[in-house]
Amino acid sequence: xxxxxxxxxxxxxAVTIVCMSIFWFxxxxxxxxxxxxxxxxxxxxxxxxxxxxxxxxxxxYSSCEESSRLSASGNLDVSPEYADEYCSGPCLSxxxxxxxxxxxxxxxxxxxxxATIHDIRDTIKAGCSYGPERGNFDVxxxxxxxxxxxNKAATSILFGTMISILMQFSRTAPCLLWRxxxxxxxxxxxxxxxxxxxxxxxxxxxxxxxxxxxTRLRFAADYIASFTSVSSSNTxxxxxxxxxxxxxxxxxxxxxxxxxxxxxxxxxxxxSSCDIFNGNWVLDDSRPAYIPGSCPYVDDSFNCFKNxxxxxxxxxxxxxxxxxxxxxxxxxxxxxxxxxxxxxxVGDSLNRNMWESLVCSLRESLKDKRRLFEVSxxxxxxxxxxxxxxxxxYQCTIDFIKSPFLxxxxxxxxxxxxxxxxxxxxxxxxxxxxxxxxxxFNTGHWWTHQKTGxxxxxxxxxxxxYDRMEVKEAFTKALKTWAQWVDSNIDRKHTRVFFxxxxxxxxxxxxWDTGGNCHGETEPISNETSLAPYPWMMSILESVISEMxxxxxxxxxxxxxxxxxxxxxxxxxxxxxxxxxxMFQDCSHWCLPGVPDFWNELLYAALxxxxxxxxxxx
Numbered sequence: 201x202x203x204x205x206x207x208x209x210x211x212x213x214a215v216t217i218v219c220m221s222i223f224w225f226x227x228x229x230x231x232x233x234x235x236x237x238x239x240x241x242x243x244x245x246x247x248x249x250x251x252x253x254x255x256x257x258x259x260x261y262s263s264c265e266e267s268s269r270l271s272a273s274g275n276l277d278v279s280p281e282y283a284d285e286y287c288s289g290p291c292l293s294x295x296x297x298x299x300x301x302x303x304x305x306x307x308x309x310x311x312x313x314x315a316t317i318h319d320i321r322d323t324i325k326a327g328c329s330y331g332p333e334r335g336n337f338d339v340x341x342x343x344x345x346x347x348x349x350x351n352k353a354a355t356s357i358l359f360g361t362m363i364s365i366l367m368q369f370s371r372t373a374p375c376l377l378w379r380x381x382x383x384x385x386x387x388x389x390x391x392x393x394x395x396x397x398x399x400x401x402x403x404x405x406x407x408x409x410x411x412x413x414x415t416r417l418r419f420a421a422d423y424i425a426s427f428t429s430v431s432s433s434n435t436x437x438x439x440x441x442x443x444x445x446x447x448x449x450x451x452x453x454x455x456x457x458x459x460x461x462x463x464x465x466x467x468x469x470x471x472s473s474c475d476i477f478n479g480n481w482v483l484d485d486s487r488p489a490y491i492p493g494s495c496p497y498v499d500d501s502f503n504c505f506k507n508x509x510x511x512x513x514x515x516x517x518x519x520x521x522x523x524x525x526x527x528x529x530x531x532x533x534x535x536x537x538x539x540x541x542x543x544x545x546v547g548d549s550l551n552r553n554m555w556e557s558l559v560c561s562l563r564e565s566l567k568d569k570r571r572l573f574e575v576s577x578x579x580x581x582x583x584x585x586x587x588x589x590x591x592x593x594y595q596c597t598i599d600f601i602k603s604p605f606l607x608x609x610x611x612x613x614x615x616x617x618x619x620x621x622x623x624x625x626x627x628x629x630x631x632x633x634x635x636x637x638x639x640x641f642n643t644g645h646w647w648t649h650q651k652t653g654x655x656x657x658x659x660x661x662x663x664x665x666y667d668r669m670e671v672k673e674a675f676t677k678a679l680k681t682w683a684q685w686v687d688s689n690i691d692r693k694h695t696r697v698f699f700x701x702x703x704x705x706x707x708x709x710x711x712w713d714t715g716g717n718c719h720g721e722t723e724p725i726s727n728e729t730s731l732a733p734y735p736w737m738m739s740i741l742e743s744v745i746s747e748m749x750x751x752x753x754x755x756x757x758x759x760x761x762x763x764x765x766x767x768x769x770x771x772x773x774x775x776x777x778x779x780x781x782x783m784f785q786d787c788s789h790w791c792l793p794g795v796p797d798f799w800n801e802l803l804y805a806a807l808x809x810x811x812x813x814x815x816x817x818x
């Protein structure tokens with residue numbers, strides 16, 4: 201009976217391997233026969249023609265000189281001496297916008313010179329780098345150099361993968377390989393699988409072929425390993441062979457964009473007993489929440505893509521708690537949760553970072569993006585510090601209210617009738633949001649500025665202006681004023697209150713106004729011992745929150761942001777700011793898409809923890 205069971209199990213495994221190979225063959229052929237974007241009924245010629253219109257869109261190529269624009273043939277006629285002007289001017293950002301436009305219409309678009317969108321981006325990245333390839337924007341030369349090195353890369357990838365798989369087989373399936381006949385039989389099946397797979401990729405480059413085969417072989421090996429009880433949870437995936445994998449990598453299942461966790465009761469129960477803010481950043485090459493440069497609500501100061509940042513490493517990481525898995529952000533589900541409701545962000549520009557990220561993430565899930573309306577104008581934000589957007593189909597609004605201290609900025613006249621600024625520690629700033637369904641507060645960075653830090657003739661209570669007050673004492677008074685206002689004015693049955701913690705800065709050799717910089721950082725901090733100390737402000741905040749009557753969900757983003765020294769705009773400021781050696785670098789805010797997208801993923805998880813359905817108040 202045991203031998204029959206072994207033989208039966210072997211034949212089931214054999215049939216599975218062959219079926220999977222044939223399935224991949226047909227799947228990949230289907231992918232080649234149809235464009236990746238557009239409906240099945242679309243005429244391929246019409247799709248290509250539509251993609252070509254991106255080159256002539258006057259709203260995309262508007263400032264770049266025609267001689268420096270990307271052509272439909274895939275050529276970039278940029279001379280080496282023009283590299284500085286090209287890489288720091290509008291041509292760079294507008295060319296990336298053209299590529300985004302094409303990619304949205306047809307991801308498999310190939311230029312007349314056989315270059316792909318990825319090849320063009322690689323050429324631009326090399327041409328704008330500060331290495332030996334700077335100034336070389338010859339796409340065809342780049343393609344030839346890449347192809348010459350691809351065979352070595354392909355051999356290395358496949359060799360490494362085969363060794364890894366054989367080692368895995370030797371650990372997890374010894375019962376299948378101990379006899380020579382069984383060994384030969386499975387080698388035959390492996391070669392048959394490789395034949396089917398190579399047939400499906402015969403039009404692709406050696407490196408792409410190797411990566412595709414390696415990924416599928418790894419998947420097959422993991423699948424076969426599932427017949428045993430042995431599993432691996434922290435493996436660097438084959439497509440990450442160029443990285444050193446010092447940071448944890450997510451598993452294949454977690455990396456699949458369409459395989460997000462279901463927001464079921466088991467997941468919610470798991471989240472409710474987990475510290476979702478204690479974790480690390482893991483490599484994740486899935487598509488960001490929204491395409492860089494695609495969202496019109498990203499402030500120019502946070503739009504690193506538009507401002508010329510050509511490396512995209514800062515969007516390749518995802519936050520992963522140590523003790524649980526959080527569901528990926530689901531824009532449509534969150535919009536359903538917000539249906540008929542008002543969500544308000546109140547705080548400083550870091551909260552605006554988060555507000556813009558959420559608006560863009562939700563906008564990406566809309567089928568008709570024209571159904572998102574500005575309730576207030578951008579001019580109102582500049583003059584009144586208020587911006588409101590309405591998702592019409594869901595009858596919900598998402599607002600941002602500028603209030604960097606939460607308490608009221610004030611002006612008084614001294615004995616010489618000179619008006620000077622003070623900060624009213626006993627008065628909340630504005631209160632036009634007490635009826636909102638969800639409020640996300642924050643404050644912190646403005647308390648580190650010079651005027652606040654000195655505390656000289658600045659802090660005020662009633663009519664009294666203190667000659668001097670320590671900033672810690674002033675911060676405590678301000679938070680207690682905020683807490684009393686929340687307890688007195690917020691209906692706990694109607695409104696959920698969140699407080700976003702301090703977002704870490706990463707200035708080296710000074711602060712923002714004394715030459716501090718963070719340019720050139722491309723990876724997160726990997727060692728927890730290298731993180732900055734926990735901010736004193738957050739200890740005070742935690743103490744104040746613990747004494748409040750109103751439940752406040754504390755979004756403790758401090759540690760997760762402390763790792764991300766690579767995610768700031770740094771020198772990639774708006775184009776009208778001259779890029780000079782002594783320029784002010786932004787090492788406080790975050791590029792979008794980027795780190796704040798995962799604050800909103802945690803906000804989404806927190807809303808799931810506190811209940812699937814919010815009270816229907818409107």
